[in-house]
Structures are given as C-alpha cells and as structure tokens.
Amino acid sequence: xxxxxxxxxxxxxxxxxxxxxxxxxxxxLGTEIEEIPDWTCCGxxxxxxxxxxxxxALPARNLALAEKAMPGLDVLxxxxxxxxxxxxxxxxxxxxxxxxxxTNALLGDEGLAYTxxxxxxxxxxxxxxxxxxxxxVRAKVEKPLHGLTVAPYYGCQILRPYRVFDDPERPSSMExxxxxxxxxxxxxxxxxxxxxxxxxxxxxEAALVSVGEILRAAAAAPPDGQEDExxxxxxxxxxxxxxxxxxxxxxxxxxLREGGxxxxxxxxxxxYLSQLIGLAFGLSAQQVLLEKNLAVTEAFxxxxxxxxxxxxxxxxxx
Amino acid sequence: xxxxxxxxxxxxxxLAMDAIRKSLQPCMQCGTCSASCPNAFAMATTPxxxxxxxxxxxxxxxxxxxxxxxxxxxxxxxxxxxxxxPLTEVMxxxxxxxxxxxxxxxxxxxxxxxxxxxxxxxxGRVQESALMTSYFLTMKSPTLPFAFLPLGLRxxxxxxxxxxxxxxxxxxxxxFNHAATQGDRT
Numbered sequence: 001x002x003x004x005x006x007x008x009x010x011x012x013x014x015x016x017x018x019x020x021x022x023x024x025x026x027x028x029l030g031t032e033i034e035e036i037p038d039w040t041c042c043g044x045x046x047x048x049x050x051x052x053x054x055x056x057a058l059p060a061r062n063l064a065l066a067e068k069a070m071p072g073l074d075v076l077x078x079x080x081x082x083x084x085x086x087x088x089x090x091x092x093x094x095x096x097x098x099x100x101x102x103t104n105a106l107l108g109d110e111g112l113a114y115t116x117x118x119x120x121x122x123x124x125x126x127x128x129x130x131x132x133x134x135x136x137v138r139a140k141v142e143k144p145l146h147g148l149t150v151a152p153y154y155g156c157q158i159l160r161p162y163r164v165f166d167d168p169e170r171p172s173s174m175e176x177x178x179x180x181x182x183x184x185x186x187x188x189x190x191x192x193x194x195x196x197x198x199x200x201x202x203x204x205e206a207a208l209v210s211v212g213e214i215l216r217a218a219a220a221a222p223p224d225g226q227e228d229e230x231x232x233x234x235x236x237x238x239x240x241x242x243x244x245x246x247x248x249x250x251x252x253x254x255x256l257r258e259g260g261x262x263x264x265x266x267x268x269x270x271x272y273l274s275q276l277i278g279l280a281f282g283l284s285a286q287q288v289l290l291e292k293n294l295a296v297t298e299a300f301x302x303x304x305x306x307x308x309x310x311x312x313x314x315x316x317x318x
Numbered sequence: 319x320x321x322x323x324x325x326x327x328x329x330x331x332x333l334a335m336d337a338i339r340k341s342l343q344p345c346m347q348c349g350t351c352s353a354s355c356p357n358a359f360a361m362a363t364t365p366x367x368x369x370x371x372x373x374x375x376x377x378x379x380x381x382x383x384x385x386x387x388x389x390x391x392x393x394x395x396x397x398x399x400x401x402x403x404p405l406t407e408v409m410x411x412x413x414x415x416x417x418x419x420x421x422x423x424x425x426x427x428x429x430x431x432x433x434x435x436x437x438x439x440x441x442g443r444v445q446e447s448a449l450m451t452s453y454f455l456t457m458k459s460p461t462l463p464f465a466f467l468p469l470g471l472r473x474x475x476x477x478x479x480x481x482x483x484x485x486x487x488x489x490x491x492x493x494f495n496h497a498a499t500q501g502d503r504t
Binding site: 012040045108110156205 | 356357359360387388390391392393394396397406407410411413414417426427428430431432434435438442443444445446453465469472473476477478479480483486489490492493494496497498500
C-alpha cells in the first residue's frame with residue numbers, strides 16, 4: 001500500500017512526535033508513504049474565518065500537487081483539521097462544477113488544477129482500521145500494553161460533519177486498534193467532545209472549561225459495572241489531532257484549577273495514537289519522541305517499563 | 319420602479335448577507351444547535367437566537383453580539399440540525415462579514431485568524447513561534463504574552479519552539495494576491 005502523505009504544518013512544528021511516530025509505525029506495517037512535494041498550509045481553522053477564496057485555494061493547491069505528482073494515490077492525513085479541510089474541498093469540488101471552476105481559477109497562476117478524480121482523502125485512523133486492519137496491527141505487537149487503560153479521544157473534525165468511517169456521535173474506531181495493542185479501553189462518552197480548538201488562543205477561559213471536563217472524565221473511575229482495569233480511570237488519553245493533543249496536554253494545571261466546577265482532577269498522559277502503537281511495536285520512548293509530550297506521568301512510565309503480566313483472560317480475549 | 323442608474327449594484331457585504339439569510343431561511347427555531355453547542359454557555363446570544371436575529375433582519379444586532387467568535391468549529395450543530403443547515407459555515411461567514419463591516423469592533427477576535435493567515439502568506443507553512451510573536455505584537459496587550467509565558471517556557475524546554483523555517487517562504491504570495499482580486503461573494 002502506498003499513500004501520498006500530507007503531514008501539515010503542526011507536524012513540522014510542535015507536533016513532531018506525531019510525524020515521527022506515524023512514519024515509524026507505517027513503515028513497520030509495510031506501508032509506503034511519500035510526502036506531497038512542495039505542500040503548503042491547508043488554511044487550518046483560520047482561512048474560512050478570513051477569506052472564502054483562500055479556504056478553497058489553500059487545500060486545493062495541495063490536492064492538485066498530489067494529483068500531479070502521485071495520480072491515483074489516496075492522500076494520508078494525520079491531522080484532523082487538515083483532513084477536514086482537504087476532504088471538504090474534495091467533496092465540494094466533486095459536488096459542484098462551478099466550485100471546481102472557481103477553485104481552479106485561483107490555482108491557475110501556478111499551472112495547477114484539481115479535478116478531484118484521483119485519490120481519496122483519508123485520515124490516519126481510517127487507514128489503520130480499514131486498509132491495514134487490527135489483525136495486521138496485532139501481528140506486529142512486541143510489547144503489548146497490558147495493564148494500560150486508554151481513553152480514546154477523537155475530537156471533532158474527523159467525525160463531523162461528514163460520516164466517513166465512524167459514528168460522529170458515539171465514535172469507536174480506535175477501540176479495535178487499542179485492543180490489538182493489548183490495552184484496556186476506558187469507558188467514557190467524551191471521546192467526541194470538542195477541546196475548544198483555537199478558542200485556547202482567543203478565549204482561553206471558555207476552552208479551559210471544555211478541557212477540564214474532558215480531563216476529569218478521563219481520570220474518573222467508570223460507573224459501576226463498567227470497571228476498567230486500572231479501576232480508577234485512564235492512564236493515558238490517545239489523540240489523533242495536534243490541536244487536541246496540545247490543548248489537553250499543555251493546559252492541564254490551569255484547566256483542572258480554573259476550568260469548570262472546581263472538582264478535583266489528576267494529570268493524565270496525552271499521547272498520539274501512533275506513539276502508543278509504536279511503543280507496543282517495541283519502539284523505544286526515544287524513537288516515538290515521548291520526551292516531547294508535556295504531561296507524561298510517572299505512573300504511565302512505570303507501566304511502560306513493567307507491563308502487567310499477561311493474564312489468561314487477556315490471552316483468550318486477544 | 320427604480321432604474322439601474324439609481325439602483326447601484328449590491329456590494330460584497332450585501333451579497334454575503336443575502337447568502338447567509340438564504341441559508342438560514344429554513345431554520346424552524348428548534349434549538350437543537352444551542353443545546354448541542356459546547357460553547358453556548360460562553361455566548362452572549364445562543365446559536366438559535368443568532369439565527370433568529372438574522373432571519374428577522376437585525377443584522378447589526380447579530381454582528382454586535384459577536385457570539386460567532388465563540389464557535390470552535392466542532393460541527394455538532396451542523397451534524398444534528400434537523401433541517402440540514404450548514405450552521406458551522408454560517409458562523410465562519412459571519413466572522414468574515416463582521417471583520418469587513420465592523421473592523422473596529424471585532425479587532426481582538428479577528429486578529430488571531432488574520433495574523434494566522436499573514437503567517438501562512440509569509441512562510442507558506444505555519445511557523446508557530448513567529449505566529450504567536452506577531453499575534454502579541456498586533457494585540458498590543460502588555461499582559462497577553464504573560465498568559466502564554468509559562469507554556470512558552472515549557473515548550474522551549476521540550477525543544478518544541480523553533481525559529482521560522484524558510485523552505486516555503488513566499489511560496490503562496492501569488493496565490494494570496496490572486497485570491498484577493500477575486501472578491502468574496504459567498
């Protein structure tokens with residue numbers, strides 16, 4: 001399997017650990033990824049707020065480059081905001097010929113055109129689940145994450161507004177992958193809740209409330225009858241979005257102090273799904289750049305070094 | 319009936335407002351959007367109230383309320399709207415309209431997004447450290463940088479802050495210029 005790879009700006013900046021771990025994990029899974037040459041910003045969540053033309057032209061330029069250099073290949077996108085921008089553009093262009101004409105008129109100066117005929121826009125999680133599959137992931141596991149409870153956090157833009165590979169209200173696509181790694185799933189309903197996104201820059205007080213609620217739910221003991229292995233909430237939140245990761249990871253102290261109801265919470269490690277997969281594949285903490293994450297707890301490190309003995313129950317369900 | 323000579327062509331903001339009102343016309347005020355919005359608690363007018371103001375033509379009140387600046391683009395309202403209205407896109411369209419019609423009132427809110435795109439225009443790919451520096455300089459708030467200082471220091475310690483990379487610098491200049499000449503008719 002080969003993909004045209006669109007890392008996006010964050011993966012070159014504060015989310016390097018996402019880029020590095022995606023590349024390492026995809027290589028181990030026998031998947032080839034080739035970066036789109038000369039790619040530029042997709043407009044993130046800012047372009048549509050400022051200039052409608054740019055919200056079309058910026059993602060279109062990248063898809064046009066992929067179409068030119070790697071015709072027919074699906075475009076693999078790890079970042080949720082980039083994924084939605086590229087997907088939305090592709091859908092709009094395909095649905096309306098006038099949008100295609102308007103968009104390509106904007107790209108004409110560079111001699112580029114996006115016809116939308118080749119290559120689907122795919123999120124990393126979609127590819128892991130549907131192209132590679134949990135069984136192929138399980139086959140590569142060398143250090144199962146036994147004893148680790150993971151809260152799968154999906155955020156917004158891979159789920160909504162388009163229903164592509166998961167339920168936008170009750171997402172569960174990460175669970176088969178995490179189970180294949182040997183991890184336990186934290187039962188919660190906050191996986192699709194918004195982290196506040198760029199409100200963290202413009203209206204921090206509002207974003208801190210959202211982050212506080214998500215962190216408390218991750219750390220909380222599950223309701224009776226749904227006891228997770230840790231018995232007291234998740235050890236780690238798994239994310240697939242650089243903005244969710246930064247909001248949940250970097251503002252923990254403030255969010256638990258200021259955001260919401262003043263209920264006590266505790267710090268939770270927040271890793272990219274690809275970092276967790278890498279660790280389970282036997283990559284070292286250095287190889288998945290674990291030192292770049294801000295809120296890695298001692299309890300989490302301890303569980304990585306001393307994973308729980310493989311129980312018979314785990315073997316039979318595995 | 320007025321002739322074309324006395325009836326000037328509608329300007330861009332008018333066309334944009336017409337498009338917004340047209341897309342909100344089928345709203346039946348059920349309130350699913352407000353009930354679904356994770357940021358409604360922080361809005362001066364809830365999404366449902368905002369649509370109603372626009373339906374009734376109270377455009378200045380809607381723009382002055384500014385609640386569209388509190389939208390985090392989570393698309394829950396769009397997903398759940400029983401009429402299938404593109405509500406998140408309307409929020410973005412209102413931001414563009416507010417920034418054009420009342421730049422003096424939307425300064426602080428619009429600044430981040432405008433600074434973000436200026437950064438993209440300059441560097442081709444977002445350069446986070448340079449973006450935040452320009453944001454602080456444009457906001458001219460002496461206290462704002464301090465709110466982000468502890469995080470900045472932690473990111474610095476983790477080697478997550480970098481000087482701007484020039485690999486794609488100026489790459490999008492032509493595209494930005496071209497887009498600006500096309501005008502916004504959405």
